[in-house]
Amino acid sequence: MIIRIDELSDVPIYQQIRNQIVMGISGGELKAGEQLPTVRALALEMGINTMTVSKAYQILKSEGYIMTDRKNGARVRNEIRQEGALSDANRMELKRIVSEARIAGISKKELISLVDEYYGKQGE
Amino acid sequence: MIIRIDELSDVPIYQQIRNQIVMGISGGELKAGEQLPTVRALALEMGINTMTVSKAYQILKSEGYIMTDRKNGARVRNEIRQEGALSDANRMELKRIVSEARIAGISKKELISLVDEYYGKQGE
Amino acid sequence: MIIRIDELSDVPIYQQIRNQIVMGISGGELKAGEQLPTVRALALEMGINTMTVSKAYQILKSEGYIMTDRKNGARVRNEIRQEGALSDANRMELKRIVSEARIAGISKKELISLVDEYYGKQGE
């Protein structure tokens, strides 16, 4: 899986890494139990500091998306806890995006079609 | 229109103000041509720095949501330019939220229902 | 409130800081809404790096014990979420300690007396 950082983005690098891995898990690019690159390997590949990658992994770990151990490095967790509801922060963000989209003249149909695309085929 | 700041949020205050005004415009709480409170008034009412409100207004102006003139202060624009497409940043954010929702066990139906609610009745 | 680090301990410094602040809040030394020392001040006072203090604060923030903003620094939260149950990790630790105490010849009464002391007078 390729992780691509947008250097111009306001989103911190560690957050971008975290986001892309979450999207990778959701999209099926990263399977349950799959090995992630080592902290050092990913840092080297991306030309960033190991601390930055480490922070991304620690967040993913604290959120329950991955597990780490010193022998095997980091792996996608087999059983990710299902909260069953959107966080308040995500609801707020979603509302903001929908609002901006509406003003920008994007139809509800188009928006839903995007959600549909990002959600994928499974688990409807 | 009441603007509510979440102290616990990591989103900067000026950004929260900007977001709520955009959501206000989209939701119809703020009509085209409607007067916004002055920078001073809003800052006083919210107990925050005038610079913070000013920054929010400047962003809204640069984004084309509001217009300012020396005499009348700030007003919602009558004709907001319709981009017709989601920005790259918003697409990315939407994808992130959908991904997290999917992993959290939220069905596509539920998500679409949220989008539907936030979009409102107009402009379908 | 004085934070004292045990340099010989295996517990990481940031964790020790986090623990002492939690104990300070529980014991009433740190009141709701009370200001914590700035990251820089505490780092200087303790002779450690700002990153280490910052990490402690970020953990406390993510756990909901404190809130931070760039203007006011860090403060104890007014409403700390009550989980209502001991975490699995804490249950396990408690069981380990009780087991070791029992083997060491400490009576149940003595143990309970310690719990009583640490819990304090309120909220029985």
Next chain:
Amino acid sequence: MIIRIDELSDVPIYQQIRNQIVMGISGGELKAGEQLPTVRALALEMGINTMTVSKAYQILKSEGYIMTDRKNGARVRNEIRQEGALSDANRMELKRIVSEARIAGISKKELISLVDEYYGKQGE
């Protein structure tokens, strides 16, 4: 006696083994003089490195919980030295747990009931 490792825990495996054996001794699952599995057998059974098991046994030996001899392998000690007091580290940990429990809204009664349960019937 079954030893169960929590892969997700940050507690090192050797420490988890050590802890479970101590809890086994305290709870009476492991009797005085009872034979422990050989390092190799336990490592094989648990699918971990023999060094890891060996380290756990060495700690238990240095703490006086078990004894080893070349012929019989490891056995629970008949007379484990009773310190008569909680170690400083355990006191600190207990205080931390009690503090977190208190903030989490757990009553003193509930906590004491847990201690009671973990302590068991003997040796009150």
Next chain:
DNA sequence: GTGGTCTAGACCACG
């Protein structure tokens, strides 16, 4: 070889 911790030091956005 792996992740985890820590430092010294720098720069930045927010307010």
Next chain:
DNA sequence: GTGGTCTAGACCACG
């Protein structure tokens, strides 16, 4: 002035 991010580099425990 504040917390947040990031780097380069070092050392450590675990396994």
